[in-house]
Amino acid sequence: MTFNPEQTLKFSPLHRLQWEEAQQKYVILYPEGMVELNQSSAEILKRCDGTRNLPQLVSELEQQFATTGLTNDITAFLEVAIQNGWINPN
Amino acid sequence: MAGSTQTKPTPPRWLLAELSYACPLQCPYCANPIDYAKYPTELSTEDWKRVLSQARKMGAVQLGFSGGEPLTRQDLTELVKHARDLGYYSNLITSGYGLTEDKIIQLKEAGLDHIQVSIQASTQELNDHIAGTASFEHKKEVARLVKKHGYPMVLCVVIHRENIHQMPEILAMAEDLGADYLELANTQYYGWAHANRDLLLPTKAQFEQAEAIAQAFKEKVAGKMKIYYVVPDFYEDRPKACMNGWGTTFLTIAPDGVALPCHSARELPGLDCPNVKDFSVEEIWNESKAFNFFRGVEWMKEPCRSCDEKDKDFGGCHCQAYLLTGDMYNADPVCGKSPDHGLIQQAIDSAAACALSADEKPLVFRNSKNSKLLS
Numbered sequence: 001m002t003f004n005p006e007q008t009l010k011f012s013p014l015h016r017l018q019w020e021e022a023q024q025k026y027v028i029l030y031p032e033g034m035v036e037l038n039q040s041s042a043e044i045l046k047r048c049d050g051t052r053n054l055p056q057l058v059s060e061l062e063q064q065f066a067t068t069g070l071t072n073d074i075t076a077f078l079e080v081a082i083q084n085g086w087i088n089p090n
Numbered sequence: 091m092a093g094s095t096q097t098k099p100t101p102p103r104w105l106l107a108e109l110s111y112a113c114p115l116q117c118p119y120c121a122n123p124i125d126y127a128k129y130p131t132e133l134s135t136e137d138w139k140r141v142l143s144q145a146r147k148m149g150a151v152q153l154g155f156s157g158g159e160p161l162t163r164q165d166l167t168e169l170v171k172h173a174r175d176l177g178y179y180s181n182l183i184t185s186g187y188g189l190t191e192d193k194i195i196q197l198k199e200a201g202l203d204h205i206q207v208s209i210q211a212s213t214q215e216l217n218d219h220i221a222g223t224a225s226f227e228h229k230k231e232v233a234r235l236v237k238k239h240g241y242p243m244v245l246c247v248v249i250h251r252e253n254i255h256q257m258p259e260i261l262a263m264a265e266d267l268g269a270d271y272l273e274l275a276n277t278q279y280y281g282w283a284h285a286n287r288d289l290l291l292p293t294k295a296q297f298e299q300a301e302a303i304a305q306a307f308k309e310k311v312a313g314k315m316k317i318y319y320v321v322p323d324f325y326e327d328r329p330k331a332c333m334n335g336w337g338t339t340f341l342t343i344a345p346d347g348v349a350l351p352c353h354s355a356r357e358l359p360g361l362d363c364p365n366v367k368d369f370s371v372e373e374i375w376n377e378s379k380a381f382n383f384f385r386g387v388e389w390m391k392e393p394c395r396s397c398d399e400k401d402k403d404f405g406g407c408h409c410q411a412y413l414l415t416g417d418m419y420n421a422d423p424v425c426g427k428s429p430d431h432g433l434i435q436q437a438i439d440s441a442a443a444c445a446l447s448a449d450e451k452p453l454v455f456r457n458s459k460n461s462k463l464l465s
Contacts (some may be wrong), residue, residue: 013240014270022149022151029203030201031181031244031270032204033152081440083313
C-alpha cells in the first residue's frame with residue numbers, strides 16, 4: 001500500500017495508543033486485541049495527530065534522535081500501520 | 091497441586107468480568123456452566139471496583155464486560171467509568187437486548203471502547219428461534235446505533251449446524267451493517283453446547299464449505315472489515331493452545347466472585363477456585379491452587395509429557411479432556427496423538443446420525459428451569 005507523502009497522518013479513532021506501566025512500553029489497543037510497540041514505532045505513532053505529513057515526521061524524528069536517513073524505515077512502518085488501520089492518511 | 095512453577099507467573103493481561111448469569115436470551119450453546127442457577131449471588135459494585143483496580147495494577151489491560159447479559163447490571167455505567175479511569179480498554183460483550191441509544195451514549199461518555207453485538211442468524215425466524223427470544227430487528231438496530239456513535243462495531247455470530255448454511259447471508263448482513271470486525275465463532279462444545287452437541291455439530295463437509303466462503307469474503311473485504319475466525323477444533327488434528335496457556339494471560343471472574351483460569355473451568359473437579367471476596371487478585375493469580383494447577387508441564391501425562399509440541403499447545407483444553415474422557419489430566423482428545431482421539435469421530439458420527447434421524451430430539455435452551463433440571 002502506498003500513500004501520498006503530502007497527506008497528514010492521524011491515529012485511528014477506532015484504536016487507542018497507550019503507555020503501559022506494567023509492560024514499560026506503548027501498546028495499541030483495539031477490540032479484543034493488543035499490539036506491543038517498540039520505542040521507534042511508538043515515537044512515530046505518537047506524532048500522527050493529523051497535523052504532520054511524512055517529510056515533517058521524518059525531519060522531527062531525525063532531529064530528536066540526532067540521526068539522518070530515516071525516511072525508508074519510517075515509510076515502511078507507516079505502510080504497515082495504514083494497512084492495519086492504526087493510522088489514516090487525510 | 092498438580093503443577094507448580096518456581097518462577098513468578100506472567101501477569102494477567104485479559105480480564106473477563108462476567109457481571110451476571112441473568113440473560114434474556116436462551117442460546118443453546120451458551121458458554122456459561124450448565125448449573126449456573128446454583129450461583130445466583132452477584133458481587134457488589136464495590137467488589138467489582140476493587141477487582142478491576144487490583145487486576146489493572148498487575149497489568150491487565152483488556153477488559154471484557156460479559157455475562158449472561160452485562161446490561162442487566164444497573165451499575166454497568168459506573169463500572170465502565172471506573173475501568174476507563176484505570177486505563178483499561180473496555181469491551182462490552184452483549185446480546186444487545188434492551189440496549190437503547192441513550193444507554194449507548196451514556197456508556198460512550200463513561201469511556202466504553204467497544205461494543206460487541208451477537209446475532210444468532212441472518213434471518214429473523216432462525217435468530218429468534220436460537221435466541222429463544224424475539225430480538226432480530228432490535229439487534230440490527232443496536233448494531234447500527236453502535237456504529238453511529240463512533241464505536242468500533244464488532245458483530246459476533248456463533249456458527250453451528252442450524253445456521254452454517256447461512257454463511258453467505260451472514261457475511262452480507264455484516265457488510266450491510268458496516269461491521270468493523272466480524273467474529274465467526276464456530277461453536278466450542280462446553281457448557282450448554284456440550285449438552286446440545288448432537289444438534290449443533292456440523293458435518294465436515296458443511297464446515298469446509300462455510301470456511302471456504304468465509305475465506306473468500308475475508309480477502310474481498312480486506313482493509314475494510316477484519317474477520318476473527320474461531321476454528322471448530324473437532325475438525326483439527328492438533329488442539330488449540332487453550333487460554334494461551336493456563337494462568338498465563340486470562341483471568342475470568344464469575345458473577346459470584348469465583349476466579350477462574352478459563353470461563354469453563356468451573357466444570358472441572360477439585361480446583362477449589364478461590365473467590366475475590368476472600369483473596370486479592372494478586373494472591374489468587376500467583377498463589378492459588380487453581381491458577382497453578384496446569385501451569386508449566388509437570389502435570390502432564392503421556393502423550394503430552396514427551397511431545398515436542400507441548401510448548402506450543404500446552405496439551406490443549408483441560409475442560410475438553412475432562413468432558414470427553416473423564417480425566418482432565420489427559421491430552422485434549424482433539425489431538426491426533428491422543429489415545430482417545432476416536433471419541434471425536436464418535437461425537438461427529440453421533441451428531442450426523444442425529445441429523446438424519448426422523449425424530450430429532452429438541453434443543454435444550456439455556457434458562458434457569460433447564461439449569462435446575464440438568465444439575
